[in-house]
Amino acid sequence: xxxxxxxxxxxxxxxxxxxxxxxxxxxxxxxxxxxxxxxxxxxxxxxxxxxxxxxxxxxxxxxxxxxxxxxxxxxxxxxxxxxxxxxxxxxxxxxxxxxxxxxxxxxxxxxxxxxxxxxxxxxxxxxxxxxxxxxxxxxxxxxxxxxxxxxxxxxxxxxxxxxxxxxxxxxxxxxxxxxxxxxxxxxxxxxxxxxxxxxxxxxxxxxxxxxxxxxxxxxxxxxxxxxxxxxxxxxxxxxxxxxxxxxxxxxxxxxxxxxxxxxxxxxxxxxxxxxxxxxxxxxxxxxxxxxxxxxxxxxxxxxxxxxxxxxxxxxxxxxxxxxxxxxxxxxxxxxxxxxxxxxxxxxxxxxxxxxxxxxxxxxxxxxxxxxxxxxxxxxxxxxxxxxxxxxxxxxxxxxxxxxxxxxxxxxxxxxxxxxxxxxxxxxxxxxxx
Amino acid sequence: xxxxxxxxxxxxxxxxxxxxxxxxxxxxxxxxxxxxxxxxxxxxxxxxxxxxxxxxxxxxxxxxxxxxxxxxxxxxxxxxxxxxxxxxxxxxxxxxxxxxxxxxxxxxxxxxxxxxxxxxxxxxxxxxxxxxxxxxxxxxxxxxxxxxxxxxxxxxxxxxxxxxxxxxxxxxxxxxxxxxxxxxxxxxxxxxxxxxxxxxxxxxxxxxxxxxxxxxxxxxxxxxxxxxxxxxxxxxxxxxxxxxxxxxxxxxxxxxxxxxxxxxxxxxxxxxxxxxxxxxxxxxxxxxxxxxxxxxxxxxxxxxxxxxxxxxxxxxxxxxxxxxxxxxxxxxxxxxxxxxxxxxxxxxxxxxxxxxxxxxxxxxxxxxxxxxxxxxxxxxxxxxxxxxxxxxxxxxxxxxxxxxxxxxxxxxxxxxxxxxxxxxxxxxxxxxxxxxxxxxxxxxxxxxxxxxxxxxxxxx
Numbered sequence: 001x002x003x004x005x006x007x008x009x010x011x012x013x014x015x016x017x018x019x020x021x022x023x024x025x026x027x028x029x030x031x032x033x034x035x036x037x038x039x040x041x042x043x044x045x046x047x048x049x050x051x052x053x054x055x056x057x058x059x060x061x062x063x064x065x066x067x068x069x070x071x072x073x074x075x076x077x078x079x080x081x082x083x084x085x086x087x088x089x090x091x092x093x094x095x096x097x098x099x100x101x102x103x104x105x106x107x108x109x110x111x112x113x114x115x116x117x118x119x120x121x122x123x124x125x126x127x128x129x130x131x132x133x134x135x136x137x138x139x140x141x142x143x144x145x146x147x148x149x150x151x152x153x154x155x156x157x158x159x160x161x162x163x164x165x166x167x168x169x170x171x172x173x174x175x176x177x178x179x180x181x182x183x184x185x186x187x188x189x190x191x192x193x194x195x196x197x198x199x200x201x202x203x204x205x206x207x208x209x210x211x212x213x214x215x216x217x218x219x220x221x222x223x224x225x226x227x228x229x230x231x232x233x234x235x236x237x238x239x240x241x242x243x244x245x246x247x248x249x250x251x252x253x254x255x256x257x258x259x260x261x262x263x264x265x266x267x268x269x270x271x272x273x274x275x276x277x278x279x280x281x282x283x284x285x286x287x288x289x290x291x292x293x294x295x296x297x298x299x300x301x302x303x304x305x306x307x308x309x310x311x312x313x314x315x316x317x318x319x320x321x322x323x324x325x326x327x328x329x330x331x332x333x334x335x336x337x338x339x340x341x342x343x344x345x346x347x348x349x350x351x352x353x354x355x356x357x358x359x360x361x362x363x364x365x366x367x368x369x370x371x372x373x374x375x376x377x378x379x380x381x382x383x384x385x386x387x388x389x390x391x392x393x394x395x396x397x398x399x400x401x402x403x404x405x406x407x408x409x410x411x412x413x414x415x416x417x418x419x420x421x422x423x424x425x426x427x428x429x430x431x432x433x
Numbered sequence: 434x435x436x437x438x439x440x441x442x443x444x445x446x447x448x449x450x451x452x453x454x455x456x457x458x459x460x461x462x463x464x465x466x467x468x469x470x471x472x473x474x475x476x477x478x479x480x481x482x483x484x485x486x487x488x489x490x491x492x493x494x495x496x497x498x499x500x501x502x503x504x505x506x507x508x509x510x511x512x513x514x515x516x517x518x519x520x521x522x523x524x525x526x527x528x529x530x531x532x533x534x535x536x537x538x539x540x541x542x543x544x545x546x547x548x549x550x551x552x553x554x555x556x557x558x559x560x561x562x563x564x565x566x567x568x569x570x571x572x573x574x575x576x577x578x579x580x581x582x583x584x585x586x587x588x589x590x591x592x593x594x595x596x597x598x599x600x601x602x603x604x605x606x607x608x609x610x611x612x613x614x615x616x617x618x619x620x621x622x623x624x625x626x627x628x629x630x631x632x633x634x635x636x637x638x639x640x641x642x643x644x645x646x647x648x649x650x651x652x653x654x655x656x657x658x659x660x661x662x663x664x665x666x667x668x669x670x671x672x673x674x675x676x677x678x679x680x681x682x683x684x685x686x687x688x689x690x691x692x693x694x695x696x697x698x699x700x701x702x703x704x705x706x707x708x709x710x711x712x713x714x715x716x717x718x719x720x721x722x723x724x725x726x727x728x729x730x731x732x733x734x735x736x737x738x739x740x741x742x743x744x745x746x747x748x749x750x751x752x753x754x755x756x757x758x759x760x761x762x763x764x765x766x767x768x769x770x771x772x773x774x775x776x777x778x779x780x781x782x783x784x785x786x787x788x789x790x791x792x793x794x795x796x797x798x799x800x801x802x803x804x805x806x807x808x809x810x811x812x813x814x815x816x817x818x819x820x821x822x823x824x825x826x827x828x829x830x831x832x833x834x835x836x837x838x839x840x841x842x843x844x845x846x847x848x849x850x851x852x853x854x855x856x857x858x859x860x861x862x863x864x865x866x867x868x869x870x871x872x873x874x875x876x877x878x879x880x881x882x883x884x885x886x887x888x889x890x891x892x893x
Binding site (some may be wrong): 234258265266273279288290291292293294295296297298299300301302303324325327328331332335360362367368369373375376379380381382383384385386388 | 568570747749750751752754757760761764765769770771772773774775776777778779780781782806807808809810811813814817838839840843846849853854855856857859860861862
């Protein structure tokens with residue numbers, strides 16, 4: 001599927017290249033079609049693409065107030081999610097941007113509280129998909145406020161009642177941006193234009209921070225490899241993602257251990273080894289890589305110490321979306337009491353709870369069955385899974401860029417990263433399954 | 434001297450490791466054919482210094498198997514020593530070196546090369562398969578060595594020679610098929626056997642005729658448990674033969690008992706198991722199977738021809754793809770089949786099944802099933818969803834050994850065993866994941882397998 005570099009097939013890079021030269025609407029449509037056609041796939045590319053498109057929306061689109069912007073982001077978010085509902089990260093990024101906008105708005109409002117009395121409405125931002133607020137040129141739909149309540153304003157929102165008011169705004173890893181900048185516009189009596197301008201740049205900064213965070217995930221997760229992997233360990237990895245590869249490579253620079261590597265059986269026939277560079281770096285570090293050409297790995301479990309899997313997405317209850325086959329491995333590991341470790345950035349952590357266990361992404365059946373094989377094609381139902389859901393009880397530890405977590409702790413992480421009202425927001429509402 | 438000293442090293446550096454090993458295989462054959470006679474003639478010629486040089490060269494060759502770079506260094510070290518030898522034996526030393534590093538030494542050396550290898554008998558057997566590198570942690574497991582036909586003992590019967598190659602290439606793969614082929618081949622061996630004068634059949638046949646055949650077959654591919662069982666039985670039959678019985682009659686007696694053994698333990702057993710298993714399939718069932726095994730295929734076809742309407746899910750091993758053959762066979766009969774090439778979404782597939790049907794390569798006496806690699810994962814998934822796992826197994830496959838994990842007894846796939854990859858052929862499924870074992874003597878709990886063993890012993 002992955003087009004060769006410089007090929008004609010569209011890819012994430014090409015999409016990002018054309019982003020600046022296109023109108024936002026066209027870019028959105030392009031991204032939707034790319035997602036639908038799986039030309040952008042995988043957690044990180046999807047997350048990056050989503051962040052970029054939302055950045056464009058914030059930067060280029062016309063909007064006059066926060067609600068309009070929120071509505072716009074929600075609308076686009078819905079479209080993207082509908083295009084590729086299995087990539088949970090898309091919804092995650094949209095939620096985070098929504099949360100970011102709300103935070104910035106709140107900052108603004110708090111700063112403006114003293115000088116403003118014209119904010120009347122305490123209706124929380126509508127969660128509708130309408131690019132609404134056309135009737136509100138002078139920000140009456142700002143997040144809840146009562147002019148005279150000053151610092152307590154934040155707690156007045158029904159939606160905020162459930163979240164801890166002290167921690168709510170501190171969402172981003174270093175939290176510097178939300179605190180800065182908007183103060184400059186405080187003294188203005190009618191702050192809309194200037195305020196909006198700085199507001200816009202604040203949000204853009206925030207989105208860029210999210211993108212930075214996504215890019216840094218691998219490095220940050222790497223830092224935990226030495227604690228996790230011990231000398232002499234036997235580690236089992238299943239079609240390692242770049243995150244997992246880097247994790248092991250870092251450990252290999254310090255320790256000697258053995259890696260059992262399972263590869264995609266259909267890819268193993270190809271002449272080019274997708275893990276050639278990984279093998280090389282592992283070998284230079286002193287770790288041994290053994291490619292295991294078995295589908296069922298229970299036979300190896302009595303030898304294996306740890307199973308390390310890369311997550312496509314992690315759900316709040318601990319379930320993980322993994323590459324097909326990984327669930328069976330985790331199950332086997334669990335049967336024999338081996339540790340199962342899941343690696344994934346915080347951005348893959350999804351508050352989505354409506355995930356069914358049986359949700360499997362089915363893919364190209366010609367992976368194993370040749371389409372020229374008439375008797376198979378005509379008479380036999382051929383199924384080939386691409387990704388599958390792994391129940392949370394198979395997993396012992398989750399390692400994200402913020403550290404190692406247990407299943408019970410994931411919920412707290414979600415609360416830290418998403419706003420209550422965004423978690424509740426139903427991206428799937430209008431989706432046709 | 435300088436020319437001689439400088440000559441070999443560049444060659445040595447140019448040759449990859451594998452090449453340096455290759456000559457040893459043919460050379461060994463030569464040794465075998467020449468017999469031990471060459472060795473004593475060769476030995477006295479060597480002076481102490483020669484022996485030393487030879488030892489060095491040997492060491493170099495041995496190291497070459499491990500590391501190419503090391504080999505080069507050693508070759509360099511050995512080279513200056515060569516020319517320093519006394520006149521008459523230089524050829525010998527050269528041959529030694531040539532053998533270590535070079536494919537074809539000039540024609541004059543060919544005889545010497547043969548001698549040199551004869552003295553080189555100490556090289557480890559691994560040298561014959563230079564490409565196979567087994568990870569340290571699996572080095573205790575057996576692997577089919579693909580012993581060449583020319584390596585075989587002269588007493589090995591041609592039928593057995595062919596059979597050995599078929600087994601080594603996995604053309605004959607299933608435990609029960611291998612067993613049957615072996616017994617039929619042994620029948621031919623016995624048929625063409627003539628007791629040499631001064632011997633009795635009962636005393637001579639086993640050590641001098643049967644054992645070389647068995648050794649050769651084992652060299653080609655490690656014996657499966659059923660073959661072990663049957664061979665033990667056969668040897669017992671041979672030893673039971675009364676020395677007074679005329680040879681022709683004794684041979685006929687043996688062949689007859691082999692025939693009835695095949696009939697009883699294989700043909701009828703298969704029939705009974707198929708019958709029993711097919712009866713367990715009822716209308717509307719969905720049977721989940723793994724890969725292809727003759728017994729399972731026959732069971733499904735039998736059930737279908739008996740009028741039961743059911744569907745089949747075939748889970749396949751992506752590296753063997755034999756399940757596709759099964760899928761086609763079943764689909765051609767009109768059975769609704771769905772096929773999944775790997776273990777992706779296994780849980781989802783198992784959920785839809787009403788029974789998992791597996792064929793055992795062997796059963797251990799603690800109730801563990803020795804089956805195709807992957808069977809265990811399937812059984813675990815089924816157990817978690819409380820779907821019964823039915824195992825089909827002929828009693829001849831039951832062994833009195835015990836395995837609690839898959840790495841006690843296993844076999845490495847020689848096709849996929851290299852520096853870059855590794856594959857186990859089997860795995861062991863613990864009794865707790867299995868529901869019932871169907872044998873021709875009855876359907877039992879997996880933990881009751883030893884009872885069947887005892888029953889068998891009593892009946893013998």
